[in-house]
Amino acid sequence: MYVAVKGGEAAIENAHKLMADRRRGDRAVPELNTDQIREQLALSVARVMAEGSLYDRDLAALAIKQARGDLIEAIFLVRAYRTTLPRFGYALPVDTAAMRIDRRISATYKDLPGGQILGPTFDYTHRLLDPSLTNESPTVVPQRKVAPVEATPRVTDILNAEGLIEPNPKDVPGEETGDLTRDPLAFPANRDLRLQALARGDEGFLLALGYSTQRGYGRTHPFAGEIRFGEIDVFLVPEEIGFEVPLGSVEVTECQMVNQFKGSATQPPQFTRGYGLVFGQSERKAMSMALVDRALRAAEFEEEANAPAQDEEFVLSHCDNVQATGFVEHLKLPHYVDFQAELALVRKMRGEHKSSVPQDDFREAAE
Amino acid sequence: MSTYNFAYLDEQTKRMIRRAILKAISIPGYQVPFASREMPMPYGWGTGGVQVTAAILGKQDVLKVIDQGADDTTNAVSIRKFFEKTAGVETTTHTAEATVIQTRHRIPEAALSEGQILVFQVPIPEPMRFLEPRETETRRMHALEEYGLMHVKLYEDIARHGHIATTYAYPVKVDGRYVMDPSPTPKFDNPRMDNCPALQLFGAGREKRIYAVPPYTSVKSLDFEDHPFERTRFSRPCALCAAEEVYLDEVVTDDRGGRMFVCSDTDNCENRRAAGHRGELLGETLVKQARDVRNGR
16 A cells, blocks of 8 residues: 555666656667767767867767757766766967858948858748758858958957947956856856856847847847857867966857947947857857856946846846756655645645634535 | 765765754754755755765764655655665664664654754745745844744734644744754654753755754743643553653544544554554454454353
8 A cells, every 4th residue: 555655766777767768769770879969969069068068069969869858957967977077177268250151140230341141040931840851951051251261350350340339348467267067156246257157048048038128028138240150179288387278179150249338438439249159069058158148247337137037047047948947847856845844734724724614605606 | 977975975974964953053043054965866856854864974874765654655664765775774664773863853752862963854944934934024023032023923823723733844943043944843842952961963955054942952832821731642542552751643544433542653663562452443452352252251
């Protein structure tokens, strides 16, 4: 009779075997390998690397396979692995102006130094299902312009030359960039920590928040000054040798939003910045991040802040999908001890309610 | 990706957590922020407790893990297996044998002793979170010992219901200073935290907080002079071991309103049955009753 809570150990083991079976699916269909995931589900891989905060395509592909394509579960797998890795140093800031550009567009200038490069994009495709993809189909080799060798200046640099946009904050020697994976987040947080949280944050959550700013909940009047995607080199200065060594390269998407600003008594009218930077190609995430970054700077510009996207504690406390999914899904865990306490209370309160209401009323209600 | 350190966490992380624990013990009931790590189980499933346990566990420790008072609920099994695998420590289901007990939602019925450590898994460490969602505000309130909001909430309960309508996560004041969330244990367990010989540690992984109640520290459930704290009482004993004054789980036995009430603390229940205590629904008792009936007694 008292079986409901027994046998947890065997149940767990069998459940996991069943899950592995479902992951494999119909044995008549060839098993997916991680190379295929890495190459052909590259945008899933990019999202897992970005929100998992670990740049490793093979591990991300493995995580996606293991998670049966559930990307938040895959992100969780990558995070749980990442946290065990030793920290041997901090890379130098990357220079996105030196990016080997795959795609670069500006919505603020028709043409500009470095040019507009459409690159690989879903934009301007018609979203019509393509039946030819159901089976293996030959893919034509695309034509490509030879990418410019010289650095491509950022749109914000062009605006900055005229003083039309706020300059990037000055590098303060000796000032360390925060790291919320090493120190608990405290409020108010600085922009470095906010950007780190947003870069790791859930794409869907940031998309909705960014969207809400466009619909008037913390409006920032954004222009997509520039979005660029490509490869950049990462350098490290090991303490032992004291000079820069290349660690390799990473693909990133950068978004610089140019936002309106009226100016104040002390500052002349100037455009302001919202910034987004994400591993891999994810323009949706980079743009959302830039919108939310700008919205979160409301206090800096003495703007009225009453929308969710402008509320630092609200955004930073809820943008991490590994935390969010864990806590939402923990409701699946047994709660019968607390529920028992509530049951007893509800029964007691119902008893009190019944005895306090004259019996006549009950009869009337029944009639 | 080969092997992990003893008890999973690297030694640097453990040191960071131990420092937070030491600070927490020094300021009873105060929530110490710590750089909580991602763990291989989800946030909200005991990552705070697991990190605390991992940081304090030594090779000679004997670990017990319970969830809802029971050793064999799925999440307790999962966490116990995690430490068996990563630390290789001895595990037990017997409260008296354990040096470290990780728990979710209960305090064992058997009295704890000096040298034992009880590690609670905490989902929301801030007792005033549902009255004030902002951390910046609640930290200020703790700093100023400004607990009026909490008393107003309890008073409103009394005004509306005639009694305090909080049955679990019932707020306590620790060492006469900090108001603390005892984690979502039923208020039945609150008196057991008071002046307890064991060290009580609380870990909240997702919220990145650790707090503590040192041994023999006063833990008082918040109440009013004319509405003193009342411990939950059950009107019947455990159906299996006949224990009274213990916390009971309600088990639905059929779809016609059938219920049985049994110990939530499985170890305590098993010990009592082994010692010969018999509840009304334990098989042998029924057999005996049947035999008595047959024999015309």
